[in-house]
Amino acid sequence: MIAVRAPATSANLGSGFDVFGVALDRPADVVRVERAAETTIEVTGAGAQYIPEDPAKNTAGVVAAELGAPAHIRIDKGVRPSSGLGSSAASAAGAAVALAELYDRSLSDEELVRIAAEGEAAVSGDAHADNVAPAILGGFTVVRDDGIERVNADLSLVACLPDIVVSTRDARGVVPDSAAMSDVVDTVGSAATLVLGMCRNDPERVGRGFEEHVVTPARAALVDGYADACDAARDAGATGVTVSGAGPGVLAVCRERDQKRVAGALVGGFDDAGVDATAYRTTVGDGATIL
Numbered sequence: 001m002i003a004v005r006a007p008a009t010s011a012n013l014g015s016g017f018d019v020f021g022v023a024l025d026r027p028a029d030v031v032r033v034e035r036a037a038e039t040t041i042e043v044t045g046a047g048a049q050y051i052p053e054d055p056a057k058n059t060a061g062v063v064a065a066e067l068g069a070p071a072h073i074r075i076d077k078g079v080r081p082s083s084g085l086g087s088s089a090a091s092a093a094g095a096a097v098a099l100a101e102l103y104d105r106s107l108s109d110e111e112l113v114r115i116a117a118e119g120e121a122a123v124s125g126d127a128h129a130d131n132v133a134p135a136i137l138g139g140f141t142v143v144r145d146d147g148i149e150r151v152n153a154d155l156s157l158v159a160c161l162p163d164i165v166v167s168t169r170d171a172r173g174v175v176p177d178s179a180a181m182s183d184v185v186d187t188v189g190s191a192a193t194l195v196l197g198m199c200r201n202d203p204e205r206v207g208r209g210f211e212e213h214v215v216t217p218a219r220a221a222l223v224d225g226y227a228d229a230c231d232a233a234r235d236a237g238a239t240g241v242t243v244s245g246a247g248p249g250v251l252a253v254c255r256e257r258d259q260k261r262v263a264g265a266l267v268g269g270f271d272d273a274g275v276d277a278t279a280y281r282t283t284v285g286d287g288a289t290i291l
């Protein structure tokens with residue numbers, strides 16, 4: 001039996017739609033695999049009742065089929081589905097790393113990411129790799145068709161999960177088809193600032209790099225309480241706040257000394273809007289790890 005811990009991730013970070021992603025130190029899924037004649041899946045943990053155990057509909061089962069590696073797969077969910085914290089990607093990444101080990105396949109990180117992204121395609125309709133790349137490689141990642149860049153970063157983050165369901169499939173439907181040139185210029189400036197901030201472990205630059213005015217407002221409209229939560233987090237010292245992935249999760253960056261206050265402020269802001277929420281005080285984490 002092989003067991004792998006695969007982390008939650010936050011994609012986009014505002015200015016890097018479908019490009020940027022970051023591994024979070026917590027929460028995480030644990031994926032356990034054993035060889036079997038055909039693939040079966042058992043899911044327990046956070047939101048397990050909403051996750052299909054049919055291998056053709058579960059990201060981990062799709063990965064097993066892609067790899068030609070049938071197994072009994074047990075997934076203990078730490079990352080709630082439809083959260084914006086890369087729940088489906090955590091299972092896909094965990095399965096890819098665990099099954100490659102179980103079947104002695106020597107695959108590069110890029111190959112593992114491509115296979116895990118096929119699992120994502122099965123649920124969201126699109127093989128975007130901005131969650132599975134950091135879930136496998138850890139750190140902050142930049143995903144493009146021609147390869148993946150990765151840097152380590154040391155930053156205090158808060159991931160806040162309101163008790164609302166937004167599926168990635170639905171949230172991709174509200175992304176505008178085009179953008180004004182002035183918004184494109186702003187986004188490029190933000191993205192460049194964010195990358196510098198990641199390389200320098202600088203929460204100010206990373207926070208400014210979250211600014212983006214095309215995709216984020218369309219996604220934020222799907223998240224009740226988003227504006228209240230952002231205002232409260234900024235007042236508490238967050239240097240940046242944005243929608244995590246496709247939402248409804250929210251990601252804040254801050255200085256370490258402000259992390260506890262920012263977490264409380266995000267939960268309080270959602271509460272003011274009548275929405276229950278859970279906050280995870282976290283950092284940039286490692287990728288999927290064999291236990």
Ligand SMILES: Nc1ncnc2c1ncn2[C@@H]1O[C@H](COP(=O)(O)OP(=O)(O)OP(=O)(O)O)[C@@H](O)[C@H]1O
Nearest residue numbers: 058059082083084085086087088091123168245246
């Ligand atoms: N192993 C799995 N873990 C979680 N969700 C899964 C899994 N397999 C299939 N799904 C389905 O995928 C959907 C959740 O994925 P979705 O991409 O919408 O959310 P997410 O991964 O939390 O968000 P995001 O990609 O924005 O960070 C749900 O419909 C769920 O049933």
Ligand SMILES: N[C@@H](CCO)C(=O)O
Nearest residue numbers: 011018130168245246
């Ligand atoms: N980049 C993806 C991440 C969610 O899986 C999106 O925003 O739709």
